[in-house]
Every structure is written in C-alpha cells, then in structure tokens.
Amino acid sequence: MKIDLGIGVGSLSSTLFRSIPTRPKAGDLVFGLSPYRTVGNGTTTLAYAPASGFLNEVADNFMPPQPAGHRFVYLNFGFNSVDSAGPTALETPPGNTNTIDGSVTFTAANGSGTRVAGTFGGMSSITMADGGFAIEDARPAFAGGFHRVSLTTPSGGKRPTGWNADPVFGEYRRRNSAPVAANLNGGTITGSAPDNLRGYKPHGVLIPYNGSTPSVLLIGDSITQQNDLRFDARQLVGGIVKALGDPSGQGSFGVANFGHHGAAMEDLMDVTPGSNRFSLRYAMLAAARDMNGGRWPFSHIWSQGLRNDFSSMVSATTPDDALALMKVRAQAWWNFLAATFPGIPIIQSTVSTRVTSSATTNYTTLEGQDPRPFTAGVALEQFNEWLVNTSPAPLAMVVDLRGGQRELRPDVQFTGQAPVWARLAFVKAGAGTLATALTAGVAVTSVTINATIAPVVGSACYFEPGTSSSEIKGNVAAVTDNGGGSFTATLAASIAPTYAHAVGSVFATSPTTDGTHPESVVHDIWAEIIKPLKPLIANL
Numbered sequence: 306m307k308i309d310l311g312i313g314v315g316s317l318s319s320t321l322f323r324s325i326p327t328r329p330k331a332g333d334l335v336f337g338l339s340p341y342r343t344v345g346n347g348t349t350t351l352a353y354a355p356a357s358g359f360l361n362e363v364a365d366n367f368m369p370p371q372p373a374g375h376r377f378v379y380l381n382f383g384f385n386s387v388d389s390a391g392p393t394a395l396e397t398p399p400g401n402t403n404t405i406d407g408s409v410t411f412t413a414a415n416g417s418g419t420r421v422a423g424t425f426g427g428m429s430s431i432t433m434a435d436g437g438f439a440i441e442d443a444r445p446a447f448a449g450g451f452h453r454v455s456l457t458t459p460s461g462g463k464r465p466t467g468w469n470a471d472p473v474f475g476e477y478r479r480r481n482s483a484p485v486a487a488n489l490n491g492g493t494i495t496g497s498a499p500d501n502l503r504g505y506k507p508h509g510v511l512i513p514y515n516g517s518t519p520s521v522l523l524i525g526d527s528i529t530q531q532n533d534l535r536f537d538a539r540q541l542v543g544g545i546v547k548a549l550g551d552p553s554g555q556g557s558f559g560v561a562n563f564g565h566h567g568a569a570m571e572d573l574m575d576v577t578p579g580s581n582r583f584s585l586r587y588a589m590l591a592a593a594r595d596m597n598g599g600r601w602p603f604s605h606i607w608s609q610g611l612r613n614d615f616s617s618m619v620s621a622t623t624p625d626d627a628l629a630l631m632k633v634r635a636q637a638w639w640n641f642l643a644a645t646f647p648g649i650p651i652i653q654s655t656v657s658t659r660v661t662s663s664a665t666t667n668y669t670t671l672e673g674q675d676p677r678p679f680t681a682g683v684a685l686e687q688f689n690e691w692l693v694n695t696s697p698a699p700l701a702m703v704v705d706l707r708g709g710q711r712e713l714r715p716d717v718q719f720t721g722q723a724p725v726w727a728r729l730a731f732v733k734a735g736a737g738t739l740a741t742a743l744t745a746g747v748a749v750t751s752v753t754i755n756a757t758i759a760p761v762v763g764s765a766c767y768f769e770p771g772t773s774s775s776e777i778k779g780n781v782a783a784v785t786d787n788g789g790g791s792f793t794a795t796l797a798a799s800i801a802p803t804y805a806h807a808v809g810s811v812f813a814t815s816p817t818t819d820g821t822h823p824e825s826v827v828h829d830i831w832a833e834i835i836k837p838l839k840p841l842i843a844n845l
Contacts, residue, residue, distance in 0.1 A: 333513070671728070
C-alpha cells in the first residue's frame with residue numbers, strides 16, 4: 306500500500322499494518338544517497354532559540370541528483386550530546402511547532418535553473434508538531450543542484466539546526482523576521498548578511514527502491530563523521546558513508562546517517578513514545594514503514610556505535626571485567642536492533658581507539674599514548690578480536706576497521722597489548738622539519754617543510770610533538786612536491802599558531818586531534834577497506 310501524502314508525526318498509526326515488518330521490496334520507499342545527516346561535522350544538531358528579528362531562515366543546500374519519486378524528510382527535534390554513562394544522549398524536541406514555509410529545488414546556484422516546488426499532502430507548507438517530522442510528496446527526477454528550505458519559528462520558540470553550510474558547494478543561509486515569499490520563487494536569498502552557520506536542513510531523502518541496491522541505516526555516535534573535512538564530490542562525509550556512496554564498482558548505496566554525537570548505544574535502546582531516546586526517530590521510520598505496507602525503508606543496518614559504551618566502563622577494575630561488561634552491553638544492543646527491526650541484516654564494525662588527551666600525550670609514539678579508560682585498553686583489543694573472529698548472532702556481518710587506525714603497545718598496568726592510534730607513514734618515515742618559521746599568533750594558510758616523503762592529505766598538522774611548544778593545529782588539504790625533499794602543505798583553513806616554531810623544528814602529522822575522533826586520513830582508510838566489501842553487503 307502506498308500513501309502519496311506529506312506525513313506529519315501521528316498521521317499514520319504504527320498499528321495500521323499488522324504484518325511483521327521486513328525488508329523492502331521493489332517500489333517501496335527507502336533511504337537514498339544524500340549529504341543529509343543527523344549530526345554535523347564536528348558539531349551536534351541541537352534546538353536553539355533564534356532572536357526575534359531572525360525567526361525565519363532560508364538556506365540553499367547542495368543536493369546531488371535524485372530519481373523520480375524522491376521525497377525529503379524533515380525532523381522537528383535535535384540531539385543532545387552528553388557523553389557519560391547513559392541514558393543521557395537524548396532527542397531534544399524544541400518545545401514548539403516549526404513551519405516549513407516552502408521547499409524548492411533549483412538546478413543551479415542562487416535560485417537559478419529549473420525550479421520545482423515540493424508539497425506536503427498537496428500543500429506548499431506544513432507545520433511540524435513539537436518532536437514531529439514531515440515527509441514530502443513524491444517529486445520528479447532531479448538532475449542535481451540545490452535544495453532551498455524556508456523555516457519559520459514562533460516568537461520565543463526554538464528550532465533544530467543542521468551542520469554548517471559549505472561555501473565550496475555554494476551553500477549559504479540568510480535570516481528574516483518573517484517569511485519572504487520571493488525567496489521561494491528564485492534568485493539570491495534576501496535578508497540578513499549571508500553566513501555559513503548551521504541552518505535548518507532535511508535529515509534524509511526517501512527514494513523508490515529498485516529491488517537490488519542496498520539502502521543502509523547507519524546508527525552510531527560522533528565517530529560516523531566528526532573531524533572528516535574531506536567531503537567527496539557529492540558532499541558525503543565519513544568513511545563508512547563515503548564508501549557506501551562510492552559510485553564505482555558495486556555502485557552507490559543509499560544511506561541514512563543517524564549518527565548521534567556523544568551517544569552510547571545503551572542510550573538509544575528505547576522506542577517507547579515519550580522516552581526521547583530513539584522514539585522520535587523511530588516514529589519517522591515507522592511512518593515510512595507503514596507507507597510501504599509494513600516494510601522498512603532500508604535493507605540493511607550498520608552499527609558503527611559502541612565507542613562511548615566502552616568509554617563508560619570506568620567501574621571495571623580489570624580488563625576481564627571490562628570485556629565481560631562490554632560483551633553484555635553489545636549483545637543487548639544487537640538484540641534490540643534485531644527485535645526492533647526484524648528481518649533486516651545487521652552489520653557491526655570494530656570499535657575505534659580512544660586514548661587520554663593531555664599535555665603529555667604524543668601521537669607520534671606508541672608509548673606516548675594511554676588507553677582511556679585504562680581497563681578498556683587490553684579489553685578493547687580483546688573485544689574486537691572476539692567480534693571479528695566469532696561474528697556473534699544476530700549479526701549478519703562484521704567489518705574490521707582496525708587496519709591503519711590502531712597499533713598495539715604493551716599495556717602499562719595490565720598484562721596484554723593495548724590499542725593506541727597508529728603512527729602515520731609520514732611519521733614512521735621520520736616526519737619533517739619546518740623550512741620557514743611560524744610566528745605565534747600570525748595566521749598562515751600553508752606550511753613548507755623538508756621531509757623524505759609527503760604528509761598525507763587529511764592528516765592533522767602536529768608541530769614540535771613531545772615538547773613544551775607542542776600543538777596540533779590545521780589539517781592537510783593538499784600537498785605540493787617542490788622537489789629536493791621540499792613539500793608545501795596547503796591547509797584546510799588558516800591557522801594562527803599558539804607558539805613560535807623556528808626553522809628546523811619538527812613537523813609531524815596525527816590521525817587524531819583529541820585522542821577520540823579520527824581525522825579525514827582515517828576516514829579515507831576506512832572507506833578503502835569497505836569499498837571491496839560492498840558486493841558481500843549487497844548479498845546479505
């Protein structure tokens with residue numbers, strides 16, 4: 306059964322279809338490929354109160370091509386980011402309605418090219434309930450370009466936000482005290498000065514399922530994409546998403562990125578209405594399921610999470626204690642997914658490294674890093690080994706992402722090997738030295754170094770590691786080989802060093818800046834690991 310309507314929360318009863326929900330079939334709605342996600346790059350999607358003069362905002366969002374029948378999905382809630390023992394990572398309704406005044410696509414920048422307006426149950430606008438959602442009516446095929454959304458918040462109310470707009474892709478937003486109808490007709494958005502701050506965006510796109518191309522619901526924490534600054538040509542971010550969306554070989558899969566900054570998977574294990582743990586997201590998924598006659602709007606689930614679950618194992622006194630606790634926690638999470646989304650194969654990837662980030666941490670050495678918490682060091686490696694070697698039920702597949710991301714060192718407290726962040730090839734080759742001095746407080750957009758090999762694009766710049774002048778600032782966006790062992794690293798954004806760094810001082814690179822989140826270089830490594838596995842995923 307298909308219902309060709311814009312759907313608001315509560316518009317369809319989850320008991321409408323009594324059959325057991327299962328995998329989609331051809332013609333059903335499933336999540337397609339889009340840059341939309343529930344957590345921004347390095348930020349969390351929260352609900353905030355706009356000033357009275359800015360109750361309306363209009364944003365131009367980059368959008369790759371979409372097939373006929375696609376529908377944008379919107380949420381009227383955000384996500385908190387408390388990172389501690391759960392349940393703490395919650396969905397955060399704004400406490401009020403929010404109105405989508407209009408949704409328009411353009412095939413060229415600044416409201417030019419072919420214009421197509423979206424509708425909600427035949428209407429050009431929709432008011433979303435507090436904690437609710439909206440799903441557009443089916444749209445014609447879109448050749449790619451921009452999606453413009455106008456959102457208005459009642460006075461004194463709050464609105465959810467998206468991730469920062471990216472000027473490289475032609476994105477920006479402007480704000481007004483009230484809706485401006487002309488902004489939905491075309492042309493440059495009018496209003497306040499344009500900015501690239503966190504304007505409202507949809508959270509996914511549904512497309513008709515072709516019966517074979519996987520559509521993956523990615524559930525995890527901030528590791529799904531945080532600190533990945535290397536967007537691909539379709540603005541996809543995060544190693545898993547970029548690999549699944551890669552058009553080569555098996556082709557692009559659909560992905561719904563439900564990453565939640567700071568979330569332990571324990572936090573999400575409740576879809577009871579009002580719990581606001583996963584219940585609001587589940588309501589949207591259930592509405593799409595009901596539109597499909599009882600079949601889910603995705604064919605696979607990828608669980609990237611459990612990083613924060615492991616971080617909460619501070620009560621364990623030994624690695625054996627931590628390992629036992631972690632197995633119980635993981636099994637409960639997988640059982641929850643299997644019971645909540647019956648019939649959908651579940652993929653789990655290995656849990657990434659986390660080490661203490663302090664003034665004495667040195668990511669260029671193994672001994673300069675300490676697992677966080679200590680009891681989870683040895684236990685983390687043991688857990689990942691158990692996960693990879695046994696693929697516990699009800700998992701359909703386990704993906705080992707440790708290669709290139711972690712190295713092992715003897716634990717300082719317990720018997721066994723503890724995982725720490727891997728030294729990058731540039732560091733293993735001896736790193737480099739500055740060819741030009743850097744002055745404290747003076748911004749630079751590139752760094753010239755002498756080295757035997759080039760630093761890897763996507764790695765963090767690491768100045769004088771292990772010294773009192775140590776600092777990690779900037780990210781390598783491009784490298785020019787000047788010849789004779791000289792390289793110029795162009796930075797993703799300008800940096801102003803805290804300390805002065807003389808000619809000849811050490812320049813290294815790091816796969817992380819905070820001991821927890823992987824930089825783009827690691828996301829790229831993960832993407833290359835996953836791409837060859839896509840035929841196996843498609844056959845699950």
